[in-house]
Amino acid sequence: MIKAGVIVFPGSNCDKDCEYALKEVAGARVQFVWHKETSLPKLDLVVLPGGFSYGDYLRTGAIARFSPVFSAIKKHVSEKRGVIGICNGFQMLLEAGLLPGAMLRNRSLQFICKNIFIRTENPKTMFTNHLKKNQLLNIPIAHGEGNYYCDPETLKSLQGNNQIIFRYASESGQVNDASNPNGSIDSIAGIMNETGNVMGMMPHPERASEDILGSHDGFGIWKSILTSLN
Amino acid sequence: MATAVMKKKKADQSGKGSGKLFEAKVYVTLKKSVLDPQGKVILHSLHSLNFKQVGAVRVGKYFEVRIQAKDLAEAKSHVATMCDQLLANTVIEQYTFDIGEVKK
Numbered sequence: 001m002i003k004a005g006v007i008v009f010p011g012s013n014c015d016k017d018c019e020y021a022l023k024e025v026a027g028a029r030v031q032f033v034w035h036k037e038t039s040l041p042k043l044d045l046v047v048l049p050g051g052f053s054y055g056d057y058l059r060t061g062a063i064a065r066f067s068p069v070f071s072a073i074k075k076h077v078s079e080k081r082g083v084i085g086i087c088n089g090f091q092m093l094l095e096a097g098l099l100p101g102a103m104l105r106n107r108s109l110q111f112i113c114k115n116i117f118i119r120t121e122n123p124k125t126m127f128t129n130h131l132k133k134n135q136l137l138n139i140p141i142a143h144g145e146g147n148y149y150c151d152p153e154t155l156k157s158l159q160g161n162n163q164i165i166f167r168y169a170s171e172s173g174q175v176n177d178a179s180n181p182n183g184s185i186d187s188i189a190g191i192m193n194e195t196g197n198v199m200g201m202m203p204h205p206e207r208a209s210e211d212i213l214g215s216h217d218g219f220g221i222w223k224s225i226l227t228s229l230n
Numbered sequence: 231m232a233t234a235v236m237k238k239k240k241a242d243q244s245g246k247g248s249g250k251l252f253e254a255k256v257y258v259t260l261k262k263s264v265l266d267p268q269g270k271v272i273l274h275s276l277h278s279l280n281f282k283q284v285g286a287v288r289v290g291k292y293f294e295v296r297i298q299a300k301d302l303a304e305a306k307s308h309v310a311t312m313c314d315q316l317l318a319n320t321v322i323e324q325y326t327f328d329i330g331e332v333k334k
Contacts, residue, residue: 059319095319102321104260107267149264149322183265 002229004045005033007073009064014050014086014206021206022047026222035067044229045082046073048089050142050204060103060145061091070096082126082229083198084221087143090190090200099193099200100158101150107183111144115215116181118189118203119169122162125192126228127199130220136173137166137217139203141181146202148184148191158191166190166201247298252305254297254329258318259290293317296332305329 004022008015015032023030033040040046054063064070077083077098085093093099106112120128120135131137150158158164166189170179180187182202190201205218244251260266268289276284295312299305309327318325 058316062316062319094321100321102319104264104322105267107265109267109271151321183267 001027001029002044002226003029003031003042004047005031005040005043006047006049007033007035007069008049009035009051009053009067011053011055012049012051012088014088014204017204017206018047018049018086021209021218021222025209025219026226028222028226033069035064035069038068038072040069040072040076043076043081045084045225046076048073048083048085048092049206050087050089053088053092056145059091059095061088061093061095064088064092065096074098077193077198080195080197082225084127084225085198085200086204086206087141087146087202090202091145093198093200098198099191100154101148101191103145104147104149104183105145106143106147106181111142112146112181113140113142114181115140115208116203117169117171117173117179118166119173119175121164121167122192124162125165125196125199126225127192127221128165128224129228130224134173135220136169136171137203137205137208137220138215139205139208139218140215141203143182143202146182146184148182148188148202150185155186158188159186161194163191163194164188165192165199166203243296245296245298249298249300249304251332251334252297252299252302252329253332254293254295254305254309254327256293256295256309256313256317256325256327257290258293258313258323258325259288260322261324264322291317302329302331 019030022028120131123131167187192199205221208215208218269287273287313325
């Protein structure tokens with residue numbers, strides 16, 4: 001059985017949801033890890049959950065990377081173990097330089113909390129192997145700073161290396177400006193690193209893992225991770 | 231480091247180390263190549279207040295940083311490094327700063 005650790009920062013608010021989805025729905029062993037820990041137990045997967053770590057002071061995710069646990073996470077990444085950062089967790093991965101790019105305010109300047117659709121762009125990853133190419137997921141977003149930005153060269157390399165995992169799409173699968181909720185460059189909703197063991201995404205799979213939540217489309221991500229790590 | 235940030239708040243404002251005391255006024259703004267939707271909204275609001283002369287607004291952050299250093303060059307170099315590492319996210323932001331010695 002795979003062992004996952006959900007990192008808890010002051011201001012995290014999706015940590016329990018991630019634990020529930022991984023443990024009760026997907027069937028992994030899960031433990032919480034407080035951000036002050038300087039080392040990690042032997043984990044197959046680290047989850048950086050959503051929330052407002054450190055009150056979003058300075059920039060979203062900017063202070064969390066100074067938490068003691070982050071050097072242990074960097075070591076975990078260098079050992080090619082899995083990391084998924086969701087929403088604020090994605091913002092932390094960007095600020096920590098574990099993923100390229102940065103987040104800007106949503107172009108509408110509004111906090112957006114609603115269900116949207118994302119399209120699976122690369123199903124050949126440890127995070128998406130149970131999904132099909134172009135599979136649409138009905139999944140919620142809840143963020144004020146999810147407008148992904150990177151310079152043109154970085155975008156080119158993300159595209160060339162198939163590091164773009166999810167794009168915002170319409171219900172019929174169209175990727176265009178109208179289906180882009182926050183203004184992200186190239187409609188990017190989720191990317192991974194070159195090695196393929198670190199993924200960040202703005203939508204919340206843990207909030208869409210069971211029918212009772214209105215959608216179980218996020219479950220495919222947990223199932224993919226468990227399959228590839230088992 | 232997070233605890234270091236907390237401790238710094240309690241320390242007196244002259245910082246640690248010997249030498250002269252400098253104060254940097256640091257301005258961080260989005261790069262010209264990055265759209266600034268906040269600036270745009272403020273521009274439109276100024277227009278609706280009848281400031282039709284306003285052509286552009288960009289929003290940024292402002293920091294006052296007090297730092298001990300042996301001379302101006304050293305203080306400048308420290309401030310530039312802290313901008314690169316923390317105060318600005320250089321993927322999307324640029325910074326400038328004015329710096330001068332604080333006379334005691």
